[in-house]
């Protein structure tokens with residue numbers, strides 16, 4: 189999230205009309221307003237407002253890389269209806285390279301790819317044979333996939349080749365196994381790129397790049413008729429929706445408690461007669477139960493635990509189609525994104541405690557040296573005499 193906030197007036201390209209009971213037509217436009225940080229229009233290259241892949245990278249990719257080099261975990265995920273451009277934005281085409289290969293072109297990235305069944309798409313030998321890998325949770329580093337193969341890439345071309353290899357492995361595996369879950373892959377791919385900075389800072393930051401399946405799968409009715417695929421098929425996307433709205437609700441609750449508490453402390457400091465009642469209300473608000481966040485209900489949300497409401501800077505790309513036929517899906521994507529925007533994460537620099545202490549002591553020495561220098565400069569005129 190940046191501080192920049194624009195407003196998006198959602199207006200269908202043709203005014204929506206409603207047939208009234210008496211046969212008349214109500215052609216009033218229905219406008220909906222949404223907040224967002226960036227908006228990219230990439231329908232027609234000849235359009236003066238056309239946003240190229242390079243522009244999207246400059247706005248989003250560069251901030252991902254700079255946050256990661258500072259030691260923050262970063263997550264970038266694309267959400268939207270089928271065919272609205274998630275893969276185009278995240279992966280791109282050979283002629284128009286998207287965000288993921290551009291982000292991964294930096295040296296010493298370690299890439300791992302897996303789908304929602306946590307299959308290692310780039311594994312060789314034993315790793316390739318395994319149907320699925322286990323997700324475990326490290327007390328400090330958070331959830332991770334055990335025994336995932338790691339691949340180092342040093343340029344954009346290598347990253348693109350590796351991604352294509354992983355994606356073709358996923359398609360082959362799904363076709364051969366007649367695996368219902370893989371055929372309707374909820375998560376197209378999930379890459380974890382780990383940036384390891386060498387000593388003395390020892391910063392390790394994790395980048396999650398996620399290309400989700402079409403958002404219409406988040407609708408529990410989507411595969412009602414597909415008996416073979418079962419009702420759990422869209423679990424990742426449905427759970428993602430539940431997690432996002434629960435987090436948004438918690439964040440809103442916390443911010444309203446904070447504002448009540450700040451009004452209360454202001455009233456207390458000015459000696460207001462009603463301060464105690466406001467404090468009580470604040471305490472009551474804080475005491476209100478926060479929603480339980482069901483991260484573990486799906487592998488996707490478990491692995492993205494830090495990215496959603498935790499230690500990460502997270503960017504959600506909501507892709508929408510300009511077509512009037514996609515009105516409902518577009519509206520639902522924008523509502524989803526508006527919910528996600530309310531989530532407050534707590535990103536922090538990943539540093540070893542000892543390393544942090546050394547860094548802080550060095551900063552203190554620098555500060556004291558500067559003070560000493562300015563003190564010497566002030567006292568010099570007297571010495572000259």
Ligand SMILES: Nc1ncnc2c1ncn2[C@@H]1O[C@H](COP(=O)(O)OP(=O)(O)OP(=O)(O)O)[C@@H](O)[C@H]1O
Pocket residue numbers: 230231268269270271272273274275276277281400401402403507
């Ligand atoms: N901005 C764009 N410019 C040019 N082509 C685009 C753009 N966005 C999408 N496309 C093209 O539209 C088609 C569908 O896009 P894409 O595969 O990215 O959709 P998706 O949201 O990932 O769909 P799904 O959820 O089904 O995988 C692709 O052929 C893609 O190259």
